[in-house]
Amino acid sequence: xxxxxxxxxxxxxxxxxxxxxxxxxxxxxxxxxxxxxxxxxxxxxxxxxxxxxxxxxxxxxxxxxxxxxxxxxxxxxxxxxxxxxxxxxxxxxxxxxxxxxxxxxxxxxxxxxxxxxxxxxxxxxxxxxxxxxxxxxxxxxxxxxxxxxxxxxxxxxxxxxxxxxxxxxxxxxxxxxxxxxxxxxxxxxxxxxxxxxxxxxxxxxxxxxxxxxxxxxxxxxxxxxxxxxxxxxxxxxxxxxxxxxxxxxxxxxxxxxxxxxxxxxxxxxxxxxxxxxxxxxxxxxxxxxxxxxxxxxxxxxxxxxxxxxxxxxxxxxxxxxxxxxxxxxxxxxxxxxxxxxxxxxxxxxxxxxxxxxxxxxxxxxxxxxxxxxxxxxxxxxxxxxxxxxxxxxxxxxxxxxxxxxxxxxxxx
Numbered sequence: 001x002x003x004x005x006x007x008x009x010x011x012x013x014x015x016x017x018x019x020x021x022x023x024x025x026x027x028x029x030x031x032x033x034x035x036x037x038x039x040x041x042x043x044x045x046x047x048x049x050x051x052x053x054x055x056x057x058x059x060x061x062x063x064x065x066x067x068x069x070x071x072x073x074x075x076x077x078x079x080x081x082x083x084x085x086x087x088x089x090x091x092x093x094x095x096x097x098x099x100x101x102x103x104x105x106x107x108x109x110x111x112x113x114x115x116x117x118x119x120x121x122x123x124x125x126x127x128x129x130x131x132x133x134x135x136x137x138x139x140x141x142x143x144x145x146x147x148x149x150x151x152x153x154x155x156x157x158x159x160x161x162x163x164x165x166x167x168x169x170x171x172x173x174x175x176x177x178x179x180x181x182x183x184x185x186x187x188x189x190x191x192x193x194x195x196x197x198x199x200x201x202x203x204x205x206x207x208x209x210x211x212x213x214x215x216x217x218x219x220x221x222x223x224x225x226x227x228x229x230x231x232x233x234x235x236x237x238x239x240x241x242x243x244x245x246x247x248x249x250x251x252x253x254x255x256x257x258x259x260x261x262x263x264x265x266x267x268x269x270x271x272x273x274x275x276x277x278x279x280x281x282x283x284x285x286x287x288x289x290x291x292x293x294x295x296x297x298x299x300x301x302x303x304x305x306x307x308x309x310x311x312x313x314x315x316x317x318x319x320x321x322x323x324x325x326x327x328x329x330x331x332x333x334x335x336x337x338x339x340x341x342x343x344x345x346x347x348x349x350x351x352x353x354x355x356x357x358x359x360x361x362x363x364x365x366x367x368x369x370x371x372x373x374x375x376x377x378x379x380x381x382x383x384x385x386x387x388x389x390x391x392x393x394x395x396x397x398x399x400x401x402x403x404x405x406x407x408x409x410x411x412x
Contacts, residue, residue: 084155161333
């Protein structure tokens with residue numbers, strides 16, 4: 001691989017990530033300024049909090065980009081254990097907000113353990129599979145990674161948060177695929193996950209209502225299908241160029257959760273097809289660059305970790321965009337880097353920092369092993385041997401160099 005390839009992918013990932021964060025700050029302000037001004041008199045209240053989260057996340061990304069990702073395998077077990085404890089504790093200690101227990105709230109800040117769980121499980125799975133042969137049977141898939149994924153998925157579904165569960169399973173599917181698990185096993189595991197997901201939808205009335213409203217949102221446009229209908233109207237009314245930044249009306253009193261789950265509808269209304277295409281293209285390029293980093297990484301741990309992080313970010317974006325465009329049921333997960341939300345922003349930016357580190361350090365891991373043999377790939381010991389088999393020391397080489405008679409060219 002050429003030397004510049006890793007740095008080119010690193011620059012592209014960094015540029016797209018920071019660009020989406022900056023764009024998200026603008027759109028969060030646009031989506032919340034009116035409602036915030038009417039609510040607490042400060043139209044910039046949401047923007048200020050999101051800016052603080054963005055600053056913390058960018059600092060975490062820079063630190064992660066400078067930290068050797070190889071050392072992360074040592075923190076994988078305690079990190080996944082801590083995430084498991086937090087996901088369990090939030091069901092008991094977390095406050096109930098809109099019928100869900102997903103957050104710990106400390107003063108003005110909030111923390112969502114399921115966001116940490118995604119990154120922790122990605123790190124643990126990459127650490128585990130990097131040292132072992134890829135699973136070849138359902139039993140090997142289930143023990144222990146499949147079982148651990150099932151435990152996390154169960155805890156997150158109970159919160160309830162089906163969207164994060166879907167993202168978590170998609171991330172694990174990508175890691176298994178890159179590790180070399182046979183396609184037939186992945187298809188079987190995917191069918192099992194879909195079956196469990198349908199069961200989780202059926203046993204909850206509000207989830208059933210969301211699925212039925214997705215199939216025909218206009219049949220209950222003022223009830224279960226209200227959010228989908230308003231998102232469709234907002235995106236459709238934007239046209240090619242949009243109504244203009246800050247000029248949308250759907251965010252004021254028509255579109256629920258305009259600054260979180262449905263921020264893409266605000267983008268479509270105010271920036272039109274041009275702005276919507278920009279967002280979709282940015283995530284598509286981010287996916288391409290991320291998987292290029294994964295495929296070119298010569299370290300198995302880095303390869304799996306890069307694939308998991310890329311699938312986590314871009315998979316979550318795909319689920320959010322599909323819901324906003326009305327081609328998938330609503331799941332309630334934010335658009336990465338763009339939607340309002342502190343936990344998601346900080347955790348995902350940290351993950352992108354790890355991906356930036358893999359882009360550079362992952363490509364030289366194997367090269368350093370090869371270079372142990374010297375510039376031409378031959379062992380140094382064989383190149384430094386005498387004809388008799390003994391290795392000359394530096395002192396012997398210096399003595400021989402001094403005592404070696406110089407050849408004097410014969411003068412004509």
